[in-house]
Amino acid sequence: MDPSRSAGSGSQRLHDSPGRLRPPVHGPRLRRPREGGNIEWHRRATRGVACVVVSATACAGPQSALDPAGPAAGAIAQGWWLMATGALVAWLLVLALAALAMRRRRRLQPAAGRRLIVAGGVVLPASLLSALLVYGTLASDRITGAGPQAEHLVRVTARQWYWEFEYLDEDGGVVATSIDELAMPLGRMVEFHVDSQDVIHSFWIPRLGGKIDAIPGRRNVLRLRADRAGPIRGQCAEFCGLEHALMAFEVSVLEPGAYARWLEDRAGTDAGGAGR
The missing domain is CATH 1.10.287 (Helix Hairpins)
Incomplete structure (x- = not known):
């Protein structure tokens, strides 16, 4: 018997047999499922959740x-x-x-x-x-803030590169002054008269309201009310020189009684030349 003929007939018989599957002798190999696929998916999901959490935390803060x-x-x-x-x-x-x-x-x-x-x-x-x-x-x-009547009046003067706050009484007299620190009574409307002594600045407390420009020779009016205490920060929002980024101030929201005592402690304070 011819060996080659026998091998060919055997091969043909194996292929023609019903129910028999033979892997291909030549051709691309079958890809195995990559190990660690679930781990990689979990890593990507964790990174996505972390990005969402970090983005959400960026919506809060003293200047948000x-x-x-x-x-x-x-x-x-x-x-x-x-x-x-x-x-x-x-x-x-x-x-x-x-x-x-x-x-x-x-x-x-x-x-x-x-x-x-x-x-x-x-x-x-x-x-x-x-x-x-x-x-x-x-x-x-x-x-x-055009609706309610303002109960307190503060004159804001911008200078390179600091803020001066003068707290006025009903007659327009100066009760107290402060530099780069603003105090506000909790739940009371405060009216700000904003101007500048040198260049154009912009008075902005993001957690309390919009901003308004401080323009030399012109008085702009802004009304704000603080209903929550906590860390609040204000900032100059108009580029005004080399130290513009440092022209910021802290806002302290106090109970009415504590606010009155705060004004008494700073009564007669000379703010001249106290800036940077």
């Missing part, structure tokens, strides 16, 4: 506008979250429409395309902007 301690800052933060949510919804809608357009095998009819352009390019932006306009109008009193 997203951690409001007063009605003005609360209205600003609420508006920011509304705009961020609207932007996220619009972004997801655009992605969904783009995915739908790539999956469609037939083109839109001209009439359907025009309706889509009108809805997405006219109706949607007009609706969002109108909603923001209505919200801004309704929240303007809280942001500017």
